[in-house]
Amino acid sequence: MTASAAMSAGGPDAGRRWVALGVLVCGAFLTNLDVLIVVVAMPALRHGLGADPGDQQLILAGYQLVYGAGVIAGGRLGDTFGSFRVFGIGMTLFTGASTVCGLAPSAGVLVVARLFQGAGTALMVPQVYRAAQLLFSAERDRRMAFAVIGAAMGVGAVSGQLVGGWVLAADVAGLGWRAVFLVNVPVGAGALALLPWVSGPRRQRLPSAGQPASARSRPDLDLAGTAVAVGTLGLCTVPLVVGRDLGYPLWCRLCLVGALPLAAAFVRHEREVERRGRTPMIPPRLLRSTGFRRGLALLTLINSGVTSFLLVLGLLLQEGLEWGPLATGAGLLPAAGSFALASLLAPGLARLFSDRRLLCLAAAVACAGYAMCAVSAWCGAVPWLMAALGVAGTGMGCFLAPALAMTLRTVAPADSGAASGVIASVQQLGAALGVCVFGAVFFSLTGAGVPWLRAFALTTCAVAPTTVASGVLAALWPVTSRAAPDSSGRTHGRGDTVPADGM
Structure with a gap:
């Protein structure tokens, strides 16, 4: 079909x-x-x-x-x-x-x-x-x-x-x-x-692409796997989100340590569920896919840098420069506008460059924008900082959409929901990790008496390597990526047709 x-x-x-x-x-x-x-x-x-x-x-x-x-x-x-x-x-x-x-x-x-x-x-x-x-x-x-x-x-x-x-x-x-x-x-x-x-x-649910026509039953829910996954993510997320404001007490560190054996138990459980012929919460074949793992690393890096940069920028405008809420929001417009425009232009650029080259170019533009932001802030040139935000936003916008597309292209349609959940979770955890690390850098600088603009410049320099690493990882991406096989053993890559499967 x-x-x-x-x-x-x-x-x-x-x-x-x-x-x-x-x-x-x-x-x-x-x-x-x-x-x-x-x-x-x-x-x-x-x-x-x-x-x-x-x-x-x-x-x-x-x-x-x-x-x-x-x-x-x-x-x-x-x-x-x-x-x-x-x-x-x-x-x-x-x-x-x-x-x-x-x-x-x-x-x-x-x-x-x-x-x-x-x-x-x-x-x-x-x-x-x-x-x-x-x-x-x-x-x-x-x-x-x-x-x-x-x-x-x-x-x-x-x-x-x-x-x-x-x-x-x-x-x-x-x-x-x-x-x-x-x-x-x-x-x-x-x-x-x-x-x-x-x-x-409302019609009968269709089988996912690659499944036999007889496979019309819904995947069963892995309730035990769901509970373990939620627990593992909770142990990771809570310390990253609330730890900084609490001074990272002992229980935060214990939560992070405790997440490791729970994650290992989750992987073992999912393999056992798959062995029994049932539907695992996260199909182990997803985690075995080199392309999917590479994509998760790429998205983790870019989200940790972008989110922490925007957070520190907002703090600089609102608290450091003492702009009001409306002025602070207007100060973010160069980044927002350029990000949106670049995201919409990215598909056209992808026809001119390969995915890898586009991501490498986007990472280079973002790094140039970060460098311009750092120099402008260090020199106290706020108008130039606003212009530099447009350059950084352009690089970020050209990076995110192709990275998402490349990552999900390696996934069979039958696993698209599970893969989407993993991607969204990794993005959230990457953002929390970035705020945790780079937020700590920024607050330690301002707490030590470093002027706000210069603290922002130094933090931006610390954030930039995440984009450099993203560009390097994109450069190492294989020329073609095959999708992980679905339950029927078939793979789905570029050119495959997929049904809406009852969406």
Whole structure:
């Protein structure tokens, strides 16, 4: 069955595919926006709800903790029940929790609602990657799909402070900080309203590409593997997210150490599940795929650098230069705009360069941007710093979408949900690790009395090697990458057709 035939039978027809991707991308945008938009509202939350430092920490970190711990399970649920169905549940949960956040009468209610927001995010994000893999069979369309996803997620991440600053400055309907959460509601409601149309009529679930026609049963859920995976990710995520503010107490270090044997137990369990002929949470063949492992390393490096750079930049503008929330958000616009534009241009550039050359070129541009940022900040030339942010954003934007596409190209469609969950989890952990390491560098410099601009310059120099390493790893990428075999033993690479499989 061809891709278009499968889509008309069990998913959106050709005319709805891009609209379907747009609906899913709304979720990816909101989930990244929500990470930083709350940072801007913290002073207002402290005043309006009387949130103490512990409450503030939970409001900020609780969302990321649940998201990071649950995203792999969200990916496998997409393989089991279909991406549109799981996305709809996740968006409903996220939108409802956002409403509760905006109406919260106390800090405790807000903390709990933020946890549910994180759960909704863990369900939504893997479906976006999975949709790009399954909705589009043509390599050119897939590249553009990943470009749109990369642009939306990048802009969501870097524009959180801009949107938050504007919402607080405008004081929409006198809502104050509550509007920061309620801004999610109309977008979520619109996505949910469109979801039944883009997902098409409810039909029998189709087998994934490469499976025999008789294989129409859903993959069974590996509940024990899910529990161990969530526990392992929790032990990794909690210390990275909250450790810095707590001074990395002993229990944080014990959590990181304890994650190692739990991860080993998870791998053994998954192999045993596969040996018994059942569906593992993460198919071991994914982890045996050299291309997939290489892609995970690539995404970990780039996310650790980009996220920590943007965090330190926001701190510099808001606290070091004492810009207001709106001005701080505007200061991030050069990075946001160039990132989005470069992401959308990346598929066209990929037709001129090979994937490896494009990634190497993007890494070089990003490194040049970092160097310009460091020199401008060291010299105190803030206008030149704004221009340098545009160069850095261009390199980052040209890197992310091709890296995602290259990584998922090595994965069989039957494993696309699990792979998407792993990728999203690795991105989250990479970002947390980068903030942990480079945030510590930045705060140690400012704590030692180094001027803010020079501390930013030195931290940027420390961040740049992550991009250099990404470029080197991309240069070593094989010319062609074969997908991991699915349960039928077949592989799926460039040129294979994939069904929407009931999405």
